[in-house]
Amino acid sequence: MTATTTAIISTTDYAIHHFSESLSLPSFSTARGFVFAISVYASYVFAILVYRLFFSPLASLPGPWYAAVSDFWITTHVVRMQQCRTVQTLFERYGPVVRIGPNKVAFCDVTTMRSVYSVHKFDKSTYYKSLLTMTTLPHAQHAIRRKSYAPHYTPSNLALFQPELQDFSLKLTDALERIAAQTSVDCLDLFRHLMVDVIACTVFGIRTASLDNWSLNIRDPLSVAVYNFPKRGILVRHN
Template identity: 25%
Template sequence: MLDGLTARPVLAAVVLFVTYPIFNIIYNIFFHPLAKIPGPWSWGCSRFPFIHALIKGTIVHDIEKLHRKYGPVLRIAPDEVTFAKAEAWNDIFQLRQDHQQFLKDPVWWKAQPGQPDSLLSAINPDMHARIRKLLVPGFTPRALRAQEPIVQRYVNLLVERLTERVADLGKESKGKQVEMDIAPWFQYATFDIFGDLGFGESFDCLEHSRYHPWIELLFNSVKAAAFVISARFYPLVDGLLMKCIPPSLKKMQSDHFQQIVDKVQRRLNWELERPDLMSHVIEVSKSNEGLPIGVINSTFAILTTAGSETTATALCGTLNYLVAQPITLAILVKEIRDAFPSGDNMTLDALKDLPYLNAVLNEGLRLCPPIPWVLPRRVPVGGDTVCGVWLPGGTPVSIQQWTLNRDPTYFHSSLSFCPERWLPEASSNPKSEFFNDQRQAINPFSVGPRNCMGQHLAWAEMRLILSKLLWNFDFESIEGKTFKWEELRTFLLVEKKPMEVRINVRPA
């Protein structure tokens, strides 16, 4: 009798263990508040397909295929919805009258245990506003004008180093056409620029024509971050994962962060005044309005990546399309070389006025968004509507820029690289094939109170780097060594492939 009594709880536990997943799947498919949102049942009943795509790096491509099949409003997990509609920008990211703010999803945005908040990880709007207020003076157009000599210095150094590299490769190839991987050079330049503007010292990537160890470790950790995020969907797994991290890896992460801490400290102790991103932080830190040093350290560690890798991605993608379309490339080269008799008088203000340059970069940002998937926010308590669809409070919602930017209902020849769609006549002439393009759907720097405050610097770098390269060098694609941007995997950043091009110094 005692054995029977003992066996009943065990049997009940086994039955519960076996049946609970089944009942959970049935609930998610038929009775969940999101059950009526279009999407494949496999993604709607379990988080596993989402995690599988995230870890593989195919998530934006997989979701694009699902959007094409199920429409612009898509259920991608039992409790999550993503959008590929222009209206979602306003509904999710803007402050709407009589609506609560959609806050960042902690699964994606919260700081690592033991780390202070940063500009990106601060979920509380008041804390975010406080950090942003301190930083924004260094990112205004006025600040950029004072920072231009620093930006010019590193772009000129990029040209100098590339010229030397082409000469060296020319000697090695014994007269054959020079071929090289251009992709790392964009990152050398953008990381060096931000290093100088942020800390008063570059990463010396251009000086040594190689990545700084800090940057190499950053790129190597991107895939691991996908696993960390995946574990956060399961708190027990997340807790176990954190406990299983080897001490050697924890020390490596600590040392990696400490390098930024040291750079920040050196800049804070530098008595020389200069017009960089840290100058206002230093000024305010002398008063009671300053931020804790931990917040400053974390913020500049994040900004170093956000302010460098994304710009390099956009430039790499744009040039990849240009070399594949020689006619488009020739039009842009002519505009730049006609506008500037010498590369030395190429200023940021003058570059703003080149219509085809701006059109090319806008088209590059459309097809190669550095952030292909705008990470989730949470629907506020009590529920709210996005694109006319009511969603319960707590639902993670996101925007698929990759899908939206390629939507044929928004753009004519949506998969083709066509800078002409961004020229003034495209929107003013009803006879233009691009007249009905929905250009307002493209927001590579996001919108609302958390939009990218570094967009003026990013535009300046993109215009100047691309123009200087095309003024000084001739580029061609190499048959058999090209790749399609759509083939690249996306983790938290876009994974790069070698971008082999044929490059020659422009004849004098």
């Protein structure tokens, strides 16, 4: 083998080795960066979990630990329309005040209700943005707006709707009497249809026949919309 051939082979080996290093170094750096990013994210999540469990202002409130660290648990019950039953179960286990999320507290006692609605007058959460109607989140703005439609709900004005409300009540009792001792009744579904009839009549002055549809086992679009509202509230993106 001549010196020229040896030089060519050495040069080729050097080029291949240099090319291999140029490929492996960025790959190694990328892998290290990925591992570092994952580590930082995991540390961040761990810190949040520790804060919510032990250092949050709500940490002293009773409730399941998994509810304190994430809203995912209660969200699954809301989507399946089981939130009320689930929260009631928590009341029976933990008492009248229970933590159901990292920043959510449910209560069912008069003292706490007065504290929330009358003493401190807390603002509504962003969940209520999904109503997209006359709901306002800050308490001060809500109080001003409430004054504009409060006269509609005075006893004297509601008395004007007494014939319609009596008619709805009779339809409700008649429907229950027809199916008495024959089958079970989903009361939430039944009173949802009643609510649609009452609100449509007293607020908009129209008859929706929602109770009639329930009696005839006909799908009522307004009642279905009310039924799906909690799911919609979860899916709406809050700015």
